[in-house]
Amino acid sequence: MNVMEAVKKRKSxxxxxxxxxxxxxxxxxxxxxxxxxxxxxxxxxxxxVVRDPETRKRLAQAAGNQGFVGKxxxxxxxxxxxxxHVMKCGQPCYPIDVAIALDHxxxxxVELGLGTxxxxxxxxxxxxxxxxxxxxxxxxxxxxxxxxxxxxAVKKDRLPxxxxxxxxxx
Amino acid sequence: MNVMEAVKKRKSxxxxxxxxxxxxxxxxxxxxxxxxxxxxxxxxxxxxVVRDPETRKRLAQAAGNQGFVGKxxxxxxxxxxxxxHVMKCGQPCYPIDVAIALDHxxxxxVELGLGTxxxxxxxxxxxxxxxxxxxxxxxxxxxxxxxxxxxxAVKKDRLPxxxxxxxxxx
Numbered sequence: 159m160n161v162m163e164a165v166k167k168r169k170s171x172x173x174x175x176x177x178x179x180x181x182x183x184x185x186x187x188x189x190x191x192x193x194x195x196x197x198x199x200x201x202x203x204x205x206x207v208v209r210d211p212e213t214r215k216r217l218a219q220a221a222g223n224q225g226f227v228g229k230x231x232x233x234x235x236x237x238x239x240x241x242x243h244v245m246k247c248g249q250p251c252y253p254i255d256v257a258i259a260l261d262h263x264x265x266x267x268v269e270l271g272l273g274t275x276x277x278x279x280x281x282x283x284x285x286x287x288x289x290x291x292x293x294x295x296x297x298x299x300x301x302x303x304x305x306x307x308x309x310x311a312v313k314k315d316r317l318p319x320x321x322x323x324x325x326x327x328x
Numbered sequence: 329m330n331v332m333e334a335v336k337k338r339k340s341x342x343x344x345x346x347x348x349x350x351x352x353x354x355x356x357x358x359x360x361x362x363x364x365x366x367x368x369x370x371x372x373x374x375x376x377v378v379r380d381p382e383t384r385k386r387l388a389q390a391a392g393n394q395g396f397v398g399k400x401x402x403x404x405x406x407x408x409x410x411x412x413h414v415m416k417c418g419q420p421c422y423p424i425d426v427a428i429a430l431d432h433x434x435x436x437x438v439e440l441g442l443g444t445x446x447x448x449x450x451x452x453x454x455x456x457x458x459x460x461x462x463x464x465x466x467x468x469x470x471x472x473x474x475x476x477x478x479x480x481a482v483k484k485d486r487l488p489x490x491x492x493x494x495x496x497x498x
Contacts, residue, residue, distance in 0.1 A: 193338075266335065
């Protein structure tokens, strides 16, 4: 599948088959994240891969009781082991770098027939408690991963290019 | 080119051919960003596409005098028109959402034979002055785009999966 096809096909999957993700596919998804770029190659991303059903259920509860999150066979907690470095532009690099790696992973997942969903609606303190994540680590996103049960058409309700792109100046 | 090939081939391109980017390729790259997901589909991303040589030179100066930035035929200033919404996890959504769109664009660019580089080292105030960007808009990254002149092999100096991935708990 080429990149543009994956971009068009990717959607937020909120229903997953009750079917495990093969080890080699999981590793391929993680490898896509590993190869991502980061500010000064800091690679602050860390991924906690959760397959245990009880832990997944607790993570779903910490994510505002979004039940579908716990029904995915895999949940990846995307974390940052960061010194809090702020780039000259004023942005901390860790949320951006974690997002770059996760985005690589979402597109690699589509190519492998898998689905994902970006979850930013969760209680970071509770997720840390559940997974034993140290105080100094940040949890940036949760990402369920699995075979989509939702076969609905991809709908991309997006602003037109004319609204989001400007030329030469604002 | 499939997604995993694009992931492996993508590198930070710091030398560009003196050759314009075709309109259709530029639009395809922007379209990849347009189709990206964002928190609650907020689509806060805005892109200022700069081709004017003098403006590119000034942007390169604002980016700590990184001359190669100005030599790319296109610079995309990736901005956010944001209400500053913070997700329940504690992260503002706009830097993450802009990063997702830009990452889609970097991989689409590779597929089209183009190169990019993530630039977070710039003076946001100066970039805003140069491009006439209003006070309330954030500039998250600058991204040069063009045909790579640098044909060096892709080197991915990355931590092993064993260091960045944990299973079931931290």
